[in-house]
Structures are given as structure tokens and as C-alpha cells.
Amino acid sequence: MWTRYWGWQTLISPQYVAGVKHNGSYNTVRFGYADDTTYRLVDRNEHWRDFHTPRLNKLVTEVAPVSVTDAGTGKGVYQNRSRYPVFYRMGSGTQYTGAASGALTRIAGAYAWKTGGTVGSPLISDWSLVSNPGYLYQSVNGPLASYGTPGDSGSPLFAWDAVKKQWVLVAVLNGYAGEKGKTNWFTVIPAGDVNNTIKQDSSGTVVPAVAGGDIVWNYSKGSGEGTLFQDGKVWKMNGFRGGSLNDGKDITFGGKGTVVLKDDVVQGAGSLTFNGDYTVRPEGNQTWVGGGIIVNDGHRVDWMVNGLAGDALHKTGKGTLVVAGSGENPGTLNTGDGTVILAQKADAAGRVRAFSEVRMSADGRLWCCRTVIRLRGTASAGDTGEARLISTAMI
Structure with a gap:
């Protein structure tokens, strides 16, 4: 507060x-x-x-x-x-x-x-x-x-x-x-x-067509600009331009759909808010870095994108985030309210790690499924069931 x-x-x-x-x-x-x-x-x-x-x-x-x-x-x-x-x-x-x-x-x-x-x-x-x-x-x-x-x-x-x-x-x-x-x-x-100040930090709302296929996200690190494209419709977005993290603007997703990252996205302080059920996945091994993810109540986001070492994925909102990438994710997780399910999959070499570190508030829930996480390199929680030991007050 x-x-x-x-x-x-x-x-x-x-x-x-x-x-x-x-x-x-x-x-x-x-x-x-x-x-x-x-x-x-x-x-x-x-x-x-x-x-x-x-x-x-x-x-x-x-x-x-x-x-x-x-x-x-x-x-x-x-x-x-x-x-x-x-x-x-x-x-x-x-x-x-x-x-x-x-x-x-x-x-x-x-x-x-x-x-x-x-x-x-x-x-x-x-x-x-x-x-x-x-x-x-x-x-x-x-x-x-x-x-x-x-x-x-x-x-x-x-x-x-x-x-x-x-x-x-x-x-x-x-x-x-x-x-x-x-x-x-x-x-x-x-x-x-x-309220007007907060609106100025928004790139707008993406509402995909029901039968329009995947939303393809292109991004240029050089210009700090990108587009989300689906079936002839284009939504523009702004990310980090090399000067201030404030250049990055927020994006809200309505409806439901699948977002495919064609490029690494560096969104600065810009966040993603989901008011619908979504899957977000990389085309290959693309990554996303930004202000965080809000999953609102009653919705689920399957997040298949790994993070970067030294950066934390911040998740808030009463909805559910399912972390379902592959291999070892070098990034960390900070989760507030709502639910996070860790369902990271092994890569071709059998390596699997959802996050290098997890920080969890008292209001959140974390479930581990088919994955292993390390908490500050000392503790682990795996297999199935609720990871009850993960609390910033206890780590």
C-alpha cells in the first residue's frame, strides 16, 4: 500500500x-x-x-x-x-x-x-x-x-x-x-x-477476430516499435527505444486468441493486461521483457515464453497464469495475487526449469506441475501439488 x-x-x-x-x-x-x-x-x-x-x-x-x-x-x-x-x-x-x-x-x-x-x-x-x-x-x-x-x-x-x-x-x-x-x-x-496519465501510457486494446488465426507480434529493437497483426488488422505498439523505460506502453488484450512472437520484444515499462483467455508463445526461442502481466479474474493465460537472466516477470491479477515454456528459463518470477501454475516442459536435452527464482506474496497461489524450480538456489519444489513454502517472508 x-x-x-x-x-x-x-x-x-x-x-x-x-x-x-x-x-x-x-x-x-x-x-x-x-x-x-x-x-x-x-x-x-x-x-x-x-x-x-x-x-x-x-x-x-x-x-x-x-x-x-x-x-x-x-x-x-x-x-x-x-x-x-x-x-x-x-x-x-x-x-x-x-x-x-x-x-x-x-x-x-x-x-x-x-x-x-x-x-x-x-x-x-x-x-x-x-x-x-x-x-x-x-x-x-x-x-x-x-x-x-x-x-x-x-x-x-x-x-x-x-x-x-x-x-x-x-x-x-x-x-x-x-x-x-x-x-x-x-x-x-x-x-x-x-486516469488520463495512465491512459497516455497505453497503446490501446487488441481484440482479435474469432476466426482470424494467430496474432503475430513483430518488433524492432532498433526503433522500439512493433505491430501485432491478424488477418489484415494491425495494432501498433511502442517498446523500449534505448532512452527511457517509460517509452514502453501498455497493451490490453480482449476477447481470446493466440499471440506468436516473431521477434524478441523489449517493452520497457509497458505491461500486458489480459481480459480474456490467451496463449502467448514464441515462434522459436524469442523472449519478452516488460513491466509485467496482469491476468484479470476468471481468465487464463498460457505463457510459453522464457525470460532473460537478470529480469523478473511480474504477475498480478486474480486470474491464472500457466507458465508452459520449454527448457531452462533463466528469468525470475514475482507473483502477487491470483494463481500461477508452473508447467515448464523439458527441452530436447532433458533440461527443465521454470524460473531461477520465485518471489510470492501472501495473496497468491503457486502450483508446480511436471517442473522443478529453485528458490534462491537453495530450496526446490517439484512434481505435483501446491508449493506452499514459497513466500517472500519465509525464503
């Missing part, structure tokens, strides 16, 4: 985080445990207000995105206590405790640990929220008030949405009124702008 150490970015989509623009010095984020994946920012996507929504190089598998408000930035929206009765913030800013007399005791500097607490209903609500949680002992701020301090910039403010009956991210903290001040300022999530 939010980053491990600093808490100044919050995952709002599988590949995007939300924070404030004035936090301009960080280039990586990490979620989960200390040895989990370090994600790189490939585009900061800075808003004209003090807000940004950076895109990451890979789909995040360790945590799930938070729900984000869609109520907009109209005047008074978040002052509606019937819909938003409770606000809660967290962060890792400078730590103090405050006495009823107003005296402060410094506990630790910024980024020592994350804490949180309640925030009162905003005094101002439009594109920003203004509250006075520094009045720690006023009942309007709840039972455990939390005042944001240096180091908290970009940290999340959540509200209970009584209509949706869930917590939603409504804003990120952008300022405070000093150590002994009382006021915090927050930037409301500009949901429409965020």
Missing part, C-alpha cells in the same frame, strides 16, 4: 504511486520486506499543483493498490460528514508527543518509523484540504490525533467513505504550520488527471 521506509508514496494502481511534487529527490520505492523488490521511477508525472503520480518500471507484486476517491475537488465535498465521518493519516515524519499544556517531547527524527492517527473534518475542502490536527486534545480531531511534520510530505490521508463502505485515499500531505503549529495542508487526489 505505502512504501516501506518513508511512507511518502502510496500505491494507487499496480504501476503508479501518489505523492507530492516537491519530493523531487527520490528515484526508487520499495514495499513489503527489506529484501523485496526495489522499483525505479521511470516518469514522475508531475501535476501543476503539488502532486505527482510516478510510473514504476514494473508492476508491484508485494502489496495491492489502495482505493482512491472519485468524488472530485468540488467545494465542500469532504466536509460532508454523513459520507466522510472519519479521516486517518499516517507517515514517517519527525516524531513528537504533545502534552495537554502544549509542551512537545521530541522522540525521533524523520523516517525512523511510521505512525498514524486521526484528523478532524477539514475546515476547507476543494482542490486542497485544510485541517487543524495539531490541536491534539480537541475532540473534533478524534481519539488519537496526528499532526504532520517534516518528513510527512506526500504521506496519505484516508477517509471512510460511508457510501462505498470502504477507506479511500483522498489526499496527500503537502505542508504544515511549524513545529508548534496546528494546521496541515493536503492536496486532494485529482482522480481524472491520474
Whole structure:
């Protein structure tokens, strides 16, 4: 949900985080445990207000995105206590405790640990929220008030949405009124702008004809451009052009079909989303590298493409990914929610390995069938049955 150490970015989509623009010095984020994946920012996507929504190089598998408000930035929206009765913030800013007399005791500097607490209903609500949680002992701020301090910039403010009956991210903290001040300022999530930013990173949707045959994927590493072709219909895509991983755009697949790789595909930060049942296979021994794969609920993708050494295939989505290539796959697997079935086949020399390493979140399921995997070179799971030992917390 939010980053491990600093808490100044919050995952709002599988590949995007939300924070404030004035936090301009960080280039990586990490979620989960200390040895989990370090994600790189490939585009900061800075808003004209003090807000940004950076895109990451890979789909995040360790945590799930938070729900984000869609109520907009109209005047008074978040002052509606019937819909938003409770606000809660967290962060890792400078730590103090405050006495009823107003005296402060410094506990630790910024980024020592994350804490949180309640925030009162905003005094101002439009594109920003203004509250006075520094009045720690006023009942309007709840039972455990939390005042944001240096180091908290970009940290999340959540509200209970009584209509949706869930917590939603409504804003990120952008300022405070000093150590002994009382006021915090927050930037409301500009949901429409965020959605437009994500759309700009898309190459569109591939919907094949039912009886049109295979979808043939051609790609040029030189130009970073490619096409998916089926029975006279062409879909264009953009991959890594040698400059920024952000050049790679996302592709969504609807309907169902078979995709055949004619060339090695280097998609940069671009991901593949499957809203239908698909088989993806190489014509020979072609490989694919990109931001990851999303298999949505109720769908299955048979993935017959091996990866590259030093690169991880990131899989999210509640659907099922069946890894069914051949030979030894030198790549690694990071899997979030949903199911992954390892069904790698032996090559002509009898060699078989689905991945060199597997990292699995607590929400995912992994099944091993007719294959062997090595976990960090020390453990193995094979034959048939569920590989229950594969957890990033346990490896």
C-alpha cells in the first residue's frame, strides 16, 4: 500500500504511486520486506499543483493498490460528514508527543518509523484540504490525533467513505504550520488527471477476430516499435527505444486468441493486461521483457515464453497464469495475487526449469506441475501439488 521506509508514496494502481511534487529527490520505492523488490521511477508525472503520480518500471507484486476517491475537488465535498465521518493519516515524519499544556517531547527524527492517527473534518475542502490536527486534545480531531511534520510530505490521508463502505485515499500531505503549529495542508487526489496519465501510457486494446488465426507480434529493437497483426488488422505498439523505460506502453488484450512472437520484444515499462483467455508463445526461442502481466479474474493465460537472466516477470491479477515454456528459463518470477501454475516442459536435452527464482506474496497461489524450480538456489519444489513454502517472508 505505502512504501516501506518513508511512507511518502502510496500505491494507487499496480504501476503508479501518489505523492507530492516537491519530493523531487527520490528515484526508487520499495514495499513489503527489506529484501523485496526495489522499483525505479521511470516518469514522475508531475501535476501543476503539488502532486505527482510516478510510473514504476514494473508492476508491484508485494502489496495491492489502495482505493482512491472519485468524488472530485468540488467545494465542500469532504466536509460532508454523513459520507466522510472519519479521516486517518499516517507517515514517517519527525516524531513528537504533545502534552495537554502544549509542551512537545521530541522522540525521533524523520523516517525512523511510521505512525498514524486521526484528523478532524477539514475546515476547507476543494482542490486542497485544510485541517487543524495539531490541536491534539480537541475532540473534533478524534481519539488519537496526528499532526504532520517534516518528513510527512506526500504521506496519505484516508477517509471512510460511508457510501462505498470502504477507506479511500483522498489526499496527500503537502505542508504544515511549524513545529508548534496546528494546521496541515493536503492536496486532494485529482482522480481524472491520474486516469488520463495512465491512459497516455497505453497503446490501446487488441481484440482479435474469432476466426482470424494467430496474432503475430513483430518488433524492432532498433526503433522500439512493433505491430501485432491478424488477418489484415494491425495494432501498433511502442517498446523500449534505448532512452527511457517509460517509452514502453501498455497493451490490453480482449476477447481470446493466440499471440506468436516473431521477434524478441523489449517493452520497457509497458505491461500486458489480459481480459480474456490467451496463449502467448514464441515462434522459436524469442523472449519478452516488460513491466509485467496482469491476468484479470476468471481468465487464463498460457505463457510459453522464457525470460532473460537478470529480469523478473511480474504477475498480478486474480486470474491464472500457466507458465508452459520449454527448457531452462533463466528469468525470475514475482507473483502477487491470483494463481500461477508452473508447467515448464523439458527441452530436447532433458533440461527443465521454470524460473531461477520465485518471489510470492501472501495473496497468491503457486502450483508446480511436471517442473522443478529453485528458490534462491537453495530450496526446490517439484512434481505435483501446491508449493506452499514459497513466500517472500519465509525464503
